[in-house]
Amino acid sequence: MKLWKSRSGVAAWLVASLVFVSACSGSGGGGKASGGAESPPASSAGSASQEKQSQEAAPADPLGKYDPPIEITTVRIVNDTYKYAEGDTIDNNVWTRSIQEKLGITVKNNWVVSGDAPGGQGEQKMNVSIASGDLPDFIPVNSRQLKQLVEADLLMDLTDVYEQYASPFTKEIMNQDGPNALASATFDGKLMAIPNTGSSMDGTFMIWVRSDWLQKLNLPEPKTMDDVFAISEAFTTRDPDGNGKPDTIGISLNKDLYGGYAGLEGFMNGFHAYPRQWIKDESGQLVFGSIQPEMKQALAKLQEMYKKGEIDREFGVKDQGKAAEFAAAGRVGMHFGQMWNPLWPLVDNKKNDGSAQWQSYPLVSVDDKTAQPRVNLAVGTYYAVLKKANNPEALLKIINLFVETGWGESTTPDNYAEHFTKDGVERHKYIPFQAWPARKNLDIHLHLLEAANTGDKSKLNPEEQDNERQISEYLSGKEGAELGWAYERVFGKDGSFKVVDKYVSDNLILPNEFYGAPTPTMVEKDATLQKMELEVFSKIIMGDPIDNFDKFVSDWKKLGGDAITAEVNEWHASK
Structure with missing residues (x-):
């Protein structure tokens, strides 16, 4: 399961990594291996339309092998979680060898830097490379860097390369999360990079509640925000843990x-x-959502809950990791979070208290209008190709190989394990160019549900089989199977993906309407504006006058917000 980074630090990153490799799902699709069929080299011209013309005599093979072999250059930004089998490195590993053997492509890394956090060493190194013009042929960039390179007229138009060489399965994956992934890489109607797709639906928010506490206090499941408020108050005042002490909070x-x-x-x-x-x-x-009137209403309610002791008095100094300690210790019974929360931190609560049970619920509304989650574009990295590069289609071939090995019809459990999970190592990180199916985790839930209903497990792919095994071990009462509990709470019949499935089926997920590169004023002012937002909102929750929100709105506009809004709408008008 590929998770988008939260702010909880190392612990959440480890969870994200765990789920990332353990919850991949087959979505069907094509892109079968070609058995080594040859594919002639592409034209070195800057326009991909010339590439298309040069290939008209021979249909493109999405997994065709180069003969003679070719070499491509790229760069890698890694982090401390990269682990290797003995003798392997980022330059020589199972993926580089498979790319050589199956595609006839040797990948040369011009440089490798550790530090993939926003603003980290990797981003800084890439900025220096862009400024100096010392760039590889195949370039991993963020949205801002992509825009810079497009404006500098350094990149190849990949429109025809994509149409000709992306396998049917790759094209399916590129659109599983809607059209915005490809749209975000499109400038003036030209596809200037290939997005590393993720899953917006996986980032939807939901309510997590200690359902054993609900039952103990005879409380209804949350159907409205009024129910949420009542649950929060009861968890704070009615001693849900039964220890006779006022030591629990609501949210x-x-x-x-x-x-x-x-x-x-x-x-x-x-x-x-x-x-x-x-x-x-x-x-x-x-x-901008943060300055709309509905925010003031919500902040006023949070202030009321804080005054009643339903919110941790020390929340202002606790990051997600510290806040999670309250849940692990059985001190809190509700939070708003995402589908992966059972894997962290709720599994720690289960380890400490075997009777603890958490249940996810869809978002609920304060009025008669349905509550809808809104999500960001699930693309963090783009793969661009310099105009002068030879064989631009090699980018698509490597991505085709990645998705086919992961979830295609031709893959096998052994092949998947060798390239993704063998020996507990996250081997998927080695390959330089990737794309991930948006539905893979939802499909795990649906496929496990079907297998449970029919008794037929033969259709489960390798990852689904592993999840089914861990869930079965927990349900059978195996000692130390808390991780199986966590997977059951995510993928089981009443797991968090039941909520995600409802969001998707009912078409409830709303997108962030801006998915472009940061605007000039965003680059200059956004960090300051976000810091001001955090300070003002936190102080309002802890008791500052609610009308300070109005001053925040005014200040936000004057300190750069109005300029950002104008730039965002200029972008919007151009789409």
Whole structure:
């Protein structure tokens, strides 16, 4: 399962990595291996249309092998979680060898830097490379860097390369999360990079509740925000852990206010408020969610809950990791989070208290209008190709090989394990160019549900088989199978993907309406504006006058927000 990074630090990253490799799902599709069929080299011309003309005599083979072999150059940005089998490195590993053997491509890394966090060493090194013009032929970039390279007219138009060489399965994956992934890499109608796709649906928010506490206190499941408020009050005042002490709180919150565990996004969504998201107003213009009136209403309610002791008095100094300690210790019974929360931190609560049970619920509304989660574009990296590069189609061939090995019809459990999970090592990280199916985790839930209903496990892919095994071990009462409990809470019949499935089936997921590169004023001012938002909102929750929100809105506009809004709408008008 590929998870988008939250702000909880190392612990959440380890969870994300665990789920990333353990929850991949087959979505069907094509892209079968070619058995080594040859594919002639592409033209070195800057336009991919010339590439198309040069291939008209021979249909493109998405997995065709070069003979003679070719070499391509790229760069790699890694992190401390990269682990290797003995003798392997980022330059020589199972993926580089498979790319050589199956595609006839040797990948040369011009440089390798550790530090993939936003603003980290990798991003800084790439910025230096762009400024100096010392670039490889195949370039991994973020959205801002992509825009820079497009404006400098350094990149190849990949429109025809994509159409000709992306396998049917790769094309399916590129569109599983909607059209915005490819749209975000398209400039003036030209596809200027291939996005490393992820899953927006996996980032939807939901409510997590200690269902054993609900039953103990005879409380209804949350159907409205009023139910949420009642549950929070009861968990604070009615001694749900039964120890006779007033030591529990109603709802978790972290000092950053946002994030995949104990953030406020889902709570705000219940008020139809969308912090740090761009939404359309009634005129069709894009406006910033954090300054809309619904935010003030939600903050006022949070202030009320804080005064009643339902929110940790020390939330302002606790990151997600520290906030999670309350849950692990059985001190809190509800939070707004994401589908992966059972794997961290809720599994620690289960280890400490075997009777603890957590249940996920869809977001609920403060009124008669349905609550809807709003999500960001699930693309962090783009793969661009310099105009002068030979064989631009090699990029698509490597991506085709990645998705076919992971989830295609031709893969096998042994082949998957060799390239993804063998010896507990996250081998998928080695390959330089990737794309991930948006539905893979939802499909795990649906396929496991079908297998449970029919008794037929033969259709489960390798990852689904592994998840089914761990869940079965937990359900059979095997000692030490808490991880199986976590997977059951995610993928089981009543797991968190039941909520995600409802969101998808009912077409409830809303996108962030802005998915372009940061605008000039964003680059200059956004960090300051976000810091101001965090400070003002935190202080309001802890008791500052609620009307300070109005001053925040005014200040946000004057300190760069109005300029950002104008730039965002200029981008919107160009799409």
